[in-house]
Amino acid sequence: MTMAYSTREDIQRARFSGEKLQQGPQPRRQPQRQFQNVGEGERWTSLASGAILAALGLVRNDTVGYVMAGIGGALAYRGASGNCPVYSALGINQNQNATPQQRLNRRGVRVTQTFTINKSPAECYRFWRDFKNLPRIMTHLERVTDMGDGRRSHWVVKAPAIVGGTVEWDAEITDDQPDKRIAWRSLEGSDVDNAGAVSFEQSPRGTIARVEMRYVTPAGRIGSWISTLLGENPDRVIREDLRNFKRIMEIGELLTLTGQPQGTCAGHGREYTEKNSYMPPPGVTR
Amino acid sequence: MKATVWCAPYKVKVEEVPDPKILNRRDAIVRLTSTCICGSDLHLVDGFVPFMKPGDVIGHEPMGIVEEVGPDVDSSKLKKGDRVIVPFPIGCGECWFCRNQLWSCCDNTNPKPYLGEEMFGQATAGIFGYSHLTGGYAGAQAQYLRVPIADVNCQKMPTDLDDHKLVFLSDILPTGYMAAQHCNIGPEDVVAIWGCGPVGQFTIQSAKLLGARIVVAIDNGRMVPERLEMARRSGAITIDNSSEDVYERLLDISGGIGPDVCIDAVGMEAHGSNALEHVYDKVKTWTFGETERPAVIRQCIECVRKCGTVSIPGVYGGLSDKIPVGALMNKGLTIKTGQTHVHKYVPELLEFIKQGRIDPSFVVTHRVPLSEAPHAYHIFREKLDGCIKVVLDPAA
CATH class of the missing domain: 3.40.50.720 (NAD(P)-binding Rossmann-like Domain)
Structure with missing residues (x-):
């Protein structure tokens, strides 16, 4: 598929989904007017707190006060206009009227990881292309089932009963180059908008596998559960899952520690202390 | 079984803990016949190594007899009854590092590589009983040890040589x-x-x-x-x-x-x-x-x-x-x-021992029951009683 691109978002999306960028001169579009990127509730909070801060600053009538007034003014403007320059610099959009793809591009969490795997690209591709294998490497994934047409699949993630027991979505393959690259993304109506791509490249040390995954944490209970699940460092959880791919390919199993012996430190064992619970044997001085 | 447990800096106990079980299909359980206290264990005792948790079983210089093997252990390489030493770093045998004999830098055997990546940029191999930075595996100052990827990590030993001649092949x-x-x-x-x-x-x-x-x-x-x-x-x-x-x-x-x-x-x-x-x-x-x-x-x-x-x-x-x-x-x-690439050196050093060119048993000054481990730590750390190397006897 070839399209004309001009905005940064379009180019990002193209890179991510593996579409070829059209070379040559581009019809130059007028710079788009910056869209509203602050959520409705946040706008009112921003306006009110900005106004109060500005007022307090002006009452102080000293240097600190003027700084406060400046910050308050900026907050109030951000609330009134619905546009936050900081959000737009960071590519964040809190205004929820967007398509899944736009949400992914604008404020998706992006995790990438690269491994060298001592197997051929064909073996790596075969494992990954059969999405049913993915729960073996992704610890939170319960199952992935094929929806029959070879392109669409149904993904189920274990979740607590409070959010309905599972989080689910349908995904479709957007790119499939045997032994080279697979990309997929979730379809409209998913609990969690997400997308991913994995590519394989032959190197003298094995196959270099590059994985990229993106997701958008939704609002509400599912979102807060996902945040709890992935902790403060969602990158790490996803990266460890992806690292499991290398382990499964190379050694065929994931080494576990669950169930190994562990002491309690509460027993009657003898203690070693620096203060010498044992006297030195006779004739030996410290 | 009895095991030496790290509880806090300067606090080591011998406790009754659950026996290890086969957890992965390529695991083996080794009944230990000799297991040593290493100088580097003193760094744990002195609190110099971060990422220790109270209750961790420590120790990484064991030898013993294979008691049980998992279903996927290659039986041409390892079976029940074999006498083995277990190198302190755990290798996978498949990653680029293991295949290049850089065993202590194995990519796959450290289950908590994110700690190593934050500390060192890259994580090193799993090590028995040596903090969670090296994986958090239960250690070897115990009566039994679970060895992951056992056909790669258990090194078979001849039966006609004394424990004290062979056990140091595991580390020092x-x-x-x-x-x-x-x-x-x-x-x-x-x-x-x-x-x-x-x-x-x-x-x-x-x-x-x-x-x-x-x-x-x-x-x-x-x-x-x-x-x-x-x-x-x-x-x-x-x-x-x-x-x-x-x-x-x-x-x-x-x-x-x-x-x-x-x-x-x-x-x-x-x-x-x-x-x-x-x-x-x-x-x-x-x-x-x-x-x-x-x-x-x-x-x-x-x-x-x-x-x-x-x-x-x-x-x-x-x-x-x-x-x-x-x-x-x-x-x-x-x-x-570097941490030692033990697997690489075992064959040539075993040959030296068989030929009598090295007899490592000369460093042993103390052999004490496993239950006396806290005392052994004490004399080893304080250099009391002429202590140079302690071998613990798990069976005594």
Whole structure:
């Protein structure tokens, strides 16, 4: 598929989904007017707190006060206009009227990881292309089932009963180059908008596998559960899952520690202390 | 089963813990017949290694008999009843590092690589009983040990040799050997070794075996005269750093050039070459200005000849201060170091033992029941009762 691109978002999306960028001169579009990127509730909070801060600053009538007034003014403007320059610099959009793809591009969490795997690209591709294998490497994934047409699949993630027991979505393959690259993304109506791509490249040390995954944490209970699940460092959880791919390919199993012996430190064992619970044997001085 | 458990700095207990079970399909359970206390275990006891949790079973120098194997263990390589030593680093045998004999840098066996990546940039292999930085595997100062990827990690041993001749193949003999071996020692060379503990003793023997002209051993003659005596018996010239100037003596011995190879077999808890340096490092570690006391590395870099090699088998874990990089660069030094790639060295060292060219059992001064482990830690740490190396007997 070839399209004309001009905005940064379009180019990002193209890179991510593996579409070829059209070379040559581009019809130059007028710079788009910056869209509203602050959520409705946040706008009112921003306006009110900005106004109060500005007022307090002006009452102080000293240097600190003027700084406060400046910050308050900026907050109030951000609330009134619905546009936050900081959000737009960071590519964040809190205004929820967007398509899944736009949400992914604008404020998706992006995790990438690269491994060298001592197997051929064909073996790596075969494992990954059969999405049913993915729960073996992704610890939170319960199952992935094929929806029959070879392109669409149904993904189920274990979740607590409070959010309905599972989080689910349908995904479709957007790119499939045997032994080279697979990309997929979730379809409209998913609990969690997400997308991913994995590519394989032959190197003298094995196959270099590059994985990229993106997701958008939704609002509400599912979102807060996902945040709890992935902790403060969602990158790490996803990266460890992806690292499991290398382990499964190379050694065929994931080494576990669950169930190994562990002491309690509460027993009657003898203690070693620096203060010498044992006297030195006779004739030996410290 | 009985096991030695780390509870807090300076607090080690022998406790009754659950027996290990086969958890992965390539696991094996080894009933241990001998298991040792390593000098590096003292770094755990002294609280120098972060990422320890109360209740962790420690120890990483075991040998024993295979008691049970998982369903996917290659039966042509390992079966029930085999007598084995277990190297302290856990290898997978498949990643690029293992295939290139760099076993202690295995990519796959550390289940908690994110800790290593934050500390070191990249994570190293899993190690038995040596903090969660190296995976958090239950250790080997116990009656039984679970060995992951057992057909790769259990090294079969002959049945006609004594435990004390073989058990050190799990760690300190290859560690001493690698420290000397990767310095390309030649027949003209003077090799100086700091620290005459068990690893130092094996480094002395290895340097001799590899053809060094002169081997010099350095330690404190007031605190551990028996270790210097043992080094002399192995044919080393000894320097007592409590009464002699190490730099002057080394220059003299090497004809004013400096030793070709300097080896730090001490590690992170060195006592400085003088009181001032020691106090400096103590204060820096207390105030978290550094995490260890690198006095021996400093002295190695100072003493080694121009374009010589500094080898570091001693264990370090964090960040050090006042490393003389100016001397390092201007003198054109080579640094060789690393956790030992034990699997690589086991076959050739076993051959040396069979031929009688090395008899590692000479370092053993104490064999005590496993239940006496806290006492053994005490005498080993305080150098009481002439203690150089303790072997624990899990069956007694």
